[in-house]
Amino acid sequence: MAGWSAMAGTHEFVVPADHQARELAQALAAHGFARVTARPSPQGGWRVTAFDEGPYPVDAIGHRLIDAVGRAAAAVARQHGGYPEGGSRCDVSMLPVLRGADAPIVCTNAGARPPTPAVVVLAPPPRRSLALTPDTAQDVPIDLSGLDDIPWADLGHAHGSAEDIPELLRALSDPFGDWDSTLDVLFGDDLLHQGSCYSATAPALPFLSRMIVSGALPARQRLDLFVWLLVAADRWADSLLGDADHAVAQGHLPIPATWTEDVHLTVGEQLPELVSRWETEPPAVRFLLACLAGLYPHHARRIGDQISLMAQEFHGTRPGAYLLLAEALVYARDDQALAVAADIIAWETNHDPGWLEVADVTTAVKAGHVLAEGALRALSDAE
Template sequence: MAGWSAMGGTHEFVVPDDHQAQQLAQALAAHGFAQVMARPSPQGGWKVTAFDEGPYPVDALGHRMIEAVGRAAAAVARLHGGYPQGGSRCDVGMLHVLRGADAPIVCTNPGARPAAPAVAVVAPAPPAPLALTPDTVQDGPVDLSGLDDIPWADLGHAHGSAEDVPDLLRALADPFGDWDQTLDELFGDDLLHQGDCYSATAPTMPFLSRLIASGAKPAGQRLDLHVWLLIAAGRWADSLLGDADRAVVQGRLPEPATWTEDVHLAVGAQLPELLSHWEAEPPAVRFVLACLAGLYPHLGRRIGDQITVLAQEFDGTQPGAYLLLADALVHVRDDQALAVAADIVGWETSLDPGWLDAAGVTGAVKAGHVLAEGALRVLGNAE
């Protein structure tokens, strides 16, 4: 965003056919967008694009303003059988590039702009360091028994067959291996590529807990493994929220993306073993354990009192806000959890306020998603 004079962007929606595309384009122009275009979508249906000239300030407030306009436009789209599917942000002077070639449907309302709902950006709580000490490491092998009993060649990840997963897991167990590169390849490139889950993702989760429980990995590496477990567990809720608008239009409940429920269950199956190590873990790892517990309250309540104490220790800080959210979820205080999640979204501008308004999704799932997504942003202070 460096060098932008002011921010504009697009709001994109999908409708079933050209008739509804025409109606939605007209409605969005009447709503206040100076230009709206519609084209057939390669994925089926029609894509309707509203060009938002703003201008908006190039800061957190500006992003919140254009997001609020997008949510209001999504309400218009729902009335015409449409649901949001992305958009863009750019320097307002570059919007002409996004318009591209002529579209079969074009509606204009020269000089208009949609009303910008009142928004505010709250000053964030101060950061706080999350210690990785004290730490104990024990020499010894990692139990990977059963690894070769899984038909990895019949499973898949982002780049095809998962037959390479056993070697990558063994590389993680190797104390002399390239930890960061291997971890990034296994999860960032293969098993959780761009947030998607695959048939090989769930079967891998038990081996992460074995790496953690072995005691052979230092705290920094245990933290990495817990973080990937948190990311994996959160894909189920992320996919439900991502389907919520589409589900409303189609008259059904949101559905999870393929394999995400299996992965969520697989992480949950490892949680009792992970939580049993709470007392031996340093604060940074306890923080992630508390977040995992918040996603599985029926399992996490065993450390509910410990989470309450940790939240009090970090009261008034960014980690403390997420720990307070985890505490509310573990103790099944869902209304409080939603209130805390709303407070966090108020200052953590990378989180989508629309999550909290999603239809057909429970309050616990919404708050848990804020917890899973937002907590990762405070771990840069682990030391």
């Protein structure tokens, strides 16, 4: 965005047939878009493109504004059996280039501009460090029994057969191994590649929990494993929110991505043993443990009071905001969770306000996604 004078862009929608594409293009033009086109999509159906001339400021408020306009356009699309499917952002001078060749359906409304909803971007609360001390690690073995009983060769990850997973898990438990590289290959490349889950993802996760509770790993490594457990647990909610608009257009409830539900349930099964470590963990690890607990209130309510105390300790800071959200979720206070999540989104511009507007998804899932996404950001801010 460096050098942009002002921002414009496109909003893309998909409808099943040409008559719906024409009707939607006409409706979006009437809504205020100066130019709307539609053409057959290679993936099936028709793709309708609304050209948003803006101009919007090239800052957080500008992005919030164009995104809000896009969400209002998505509501129009839903009335015509359509759902959003991406879009683009560019300097205003590049918008004519995006128009490309003439499409079979073109609707214009010269000089028009869609309504611009009011948006709020607040100043974020101050950062607050999360200590990794005091730390204790013991020279004890890590129990990996049962690792070879899993039919890894019959399971898969991002690059094919999962038969290499036992070797990677053993390498991760080796105190003299290359921790960072092994962890990156295991999860970044294989088991959670680009946020996807695979048949081998869930079976591998209990071994992370064993490493954490063994007492053999230093706090920094335990923190790394909690990060991946939180990322894994959130894939289910992320996929539900991502499918919500498509589901509405198809007339069914959102469908989670393949294997994400198994992964979510597997992380939850580890939580009772993990929360038993609350008193022995330093603040940074407790913070992630509290956020993970917020995704599984039925497993974690017994540390609710401790989460409340930590939220008070960090009150008025970025970590404190997420701890307050975790507390609300642990105690199933949906209205409070929604309010806290909305407050966070007002200052955390990397969060999508649309998460809280999704239909047919529970408040706990929506607010929990804000918690999981933001916790990792707050942790990196503090380090």
